Amino acid sequence: MSEPVTRINVANLFNDLPNASQPIYAKLKQAIMQKITSGEWPVNQRVPSELEVVKALGVSRMTVNRALRELTAEGFLVRHQGLGTFVAEKKAHSALFEVHNIAEEIAARGHQHKSELLVLESTKASVEEAVSLGVRTNHCIFRSVVLHYENDLPIQIEERIVNARLAPEYDQQDFVAHTSYEYLMRVAPMTEGEHLVEAILPSAEECQRLQISAQEPCLQIKRRTWSDDDIVTVARLLHPGSRFQLFGHFGR
Secondary structure, rough: OOOOOOOOOHHHHHHOOOOOOOHHHHHHHHHHHHHHHHHOOOOOOOOOOHHHHHHHHHHHHHHHHHHHHHHHOOEEEEOOOOOOOEOOOOEEEEOOOOOHHHHHHHHHHHOOOOEEEEEEEEEEEOOOHHHHHHHOOEEEEEEEEEEEEEOOOOEEEEEEEEEOOOOOOOOOOOOOOOOOHHHHHHOOOOOOEEEEEEOOOOOOHHHHHHHOOOOEEEEEEEEEEOOOEEEEEEEEEEEEEEHHEEEOOOOO
């Protein structure tokens, strides 16, 4: 990994330490996070070593170690053996308790979304699919598989079955130009949803589609959404674990 020419002025960290009554390591974490989120410390920038921070700020090495260790665990920093600690690339993330349009999430990160339609067909529901959608066996449904990209890197395999009665023109949509979310929210607006999230190992075909190794775990989200009293769609969303994270916020 090549280090950017710009060097970090470690002494500036002291000026950025918050005045709040927090432990020193927490103040140091906050100061470093501010540098990262503001863009002053860009992605892949080598950050000061523990010793450099200790000398500049006059704090203990244990304090600095804890701050850097926690920032690494939280995904802000990444350590490379023999090279040092660097500002980590931001993972794509999605809201845990909400359903958003993936194209809009990617655009909000300042990146480009594109998709590849792999399957789009009309068929009859199997027993398992009928149970999932709350319809009778052999009920008319649609199946689709879409591969989503963020800046030319595969970020999600979207497998979906749809109740054809509630979204009758699903198989006529252009899911390269628009997402399934856009069409479904227009014809059968979501009023309720459920998520099941788990870590899995992908199949060989999924590894190929996502351009990952067979050893890389993936984050799988199984989602059902309703419009009033009817289940509109059941989706399985598969993300490479190294490129994706879920985020949730709890209020009082």
